[in-house]
Amino acid sequence: MKHYRNKDLCKINTFHLHTRAREYMIIDDIKDLATLDLNRKYFILGGGSNILFVNDFDGLVIHNKINGIKVTKEVNNYIYLSINSGESWTKLVKFVTKNNWGGIENLAYIPGTVGGAPIQNIGAYGVEIAESVEYVKCFDLINRKFLVLTKDECNFGYRDSIFKKELKNKVFITEIGLKLTIKKHNYKLDYAGIKEEIERRKIQKISPEVIANIITYIRRKKLPNPNKIGNAGSFFKNPEIEKNLANKLLKEYPNMPTYPTNTESLVKIPAGWLIEQCGLKGYVHKGAAVHQNHALVLVNKNNATGRDILELANIIKKNVKNKFDIELEYEVNIII
Numbered sequence: 001m002k003h004y005r006n007k008d009l010c011k012i013n014t015f016h017l018h019t020r021a022r023e024y025m026i027i028d029d030i031k032d033l034a035t036l037d038l039n040r041k042y043f044i045l046g047g048g049s050n051i052l053f054v055n056d057f058d059g060l061v062i063h064n065k066i067n068g069i070k071v072t073k074e075v076n077n078y079i080y081l082s083i084n085s086g087e088s089w090t091k092l093v094k095f096v097t098k099n100n101w102g103g104i105e106n107l108a109y110i111p112g113t114v115g116g117a118p119i120q121n122i123g124a125y126g127v128e129i130a131e132s133v134e135y136v137k138c139f140d141l142i143n144r145k146f147l148v149l150t151k152d153e154c155n156f157g158y159r160d161s162i163f164k165k166e167l168k169n170k171v172f173i174t175e176i177g178l179k180l181t182i183k184k185h186n187y188k189l190d191y192a193g194i195k196e197e198i199e200r201r202k203i204q205k206i207s208p209e210v211i212a213n214i215i216t217y218i219r220r221k222k223l224p225n226p227n228k229i230g231n232a233g234s235f236f237k238n239p240e241i242e243k244n245l246a247n248k249l250l251k252e253y254p255n256m257p258t259y260p261t262n263t264e265s266l267v268k269i270p271a272g273w274l275i276e277q278c279g280l281k282g283y284v285h286k287g288a289a290v291h292q293n294h295a296l297v298l299v300n301k302n303n304a305t306g307r308d309i310l311e312l313a314n315i316i317k318k319n320v321k322n323k324f325d326i327e328l329e330y331e332v333n334i335i336i
């Protein structure tokens with residue numbers, strides 16, 4: 001356990017904001033959790049890839065570095081893994097796909113830690129982590145004991161889980177259990193670009209590793225690299241709106257894309273499309289900007305502060321609300 005004061009968090013948040021934490025601690029051993037003095041404001045930091053610090057943090061930042069991957073059992077077509085939460089998600093996907101275990105290959109190249117992944121039920125290319133989760137183990141910071149939640153108890157939804165609601169800031173996720181396929185894999189290849197890339201590469205036999213490599217290649221080409229220009233991926237969730245409102249909007253905007261949701265009466269609209277229609281792609285506000293190719297990604301263009309980025313996000317929300325009567329929700333966690 002290492003402890004620092006007045007720590008600059010620039011290198012450990014993907015917006016690369018020069019936020020300072022009054023206190024900062026690295027936790028690399030589960031046993032240290034029981035000894036934490038939490039009678040003060042605190043924040044759990046994973047890879048810092050889904051957060052926006054608006055101000056300096058006047059409290060304790062607990063940085064999770066609890067590492068370790070274990071195979072626990074094999075039953076029929078399934079392999080079960082227990083992974084400590086401080087592991088890198090990208091490293092985990094590489095490890096399992098190298099072994100040709102299936103289930104999370106479409107989630108390749110998402111930054112952050114294993115512990116951060118269930119918080120918003122990470123999703124990409126038609127797959128969500130919820131589909132492979134067996135359990136999530138956490139340390140209850142209030143009652144000072146370990147809890148194990150089954151997949152159902154995690155209440156996973158679209159970029160959502162119990163960890164963003166009832167358990168927000170109350171637990172430290174220490175470990176997750178995944179159930180992956182060994183042979184008969186359930187590939188999801190329908191998402192734009194995957195099949196085309198398989199054809200372009202003339203691939204005869206697909207495998208989890210092949211899919212993970214293709215997705216890494218597509219994502220590298222498409223998404224701005226946070227090491228080059230600070231960002232936290234999609235800033236807003238894609239809104240789910242009532243079909244009535246969608247039908248009304250479709251009369252005015254016949255090209256508006258709509259996607260089905262798990263709820264019959266709701267449809268999903270890409271937030272990036274809404275932002276683009278407001279003429280905000282590439283829009284600059286102080287040091288922050290809407291990425292010129294991705295309206296859903298806000299970037300630290302020129303020494304932005306957290307406040308610059310939040311102000312830009314609010315300008316976007318206001319414009320989308322005025323034009324479409326749709327309320328955008330943040331996907332990124334805003335820390336005030």
Ligand SMILES: Cc1cc2nc3c(=O)[nH]c(=O)nc-3n(C[C@H](O)[C@H](O)[C@H](O)COP(=O)(O)OP(=O)(O)OC[C@H]3O[C@@H](n4cnc5c(N)ncnc54)[C@H](O)[C@@H]3O)c2cc1C
Pocket residue numbers: 014043044045046047048049050051064085110111112113114115116117118119120121122123124171172173174223224225226231232233234333
């Ligand atoms: C370029 C880029 C692309 C991205 N693409 C995607 C994508 O395709 N799909 C997607 O879903 N997301 C995507 N993201 C968002 C992000 O990578 C994921 O949400 C990731 O899982 C966040 O993990 P983290 O460890 O960085 O969490 P952090 O950003 O450190 O934290 C996020 C939240 O989780 C809490 N938290 C973190 N670890 C723990 C823990 N151990 N216990 C309790 N609470 C914890 C924090 O307190 C905070 O509230 C992208 C981000 C970037 C920068």
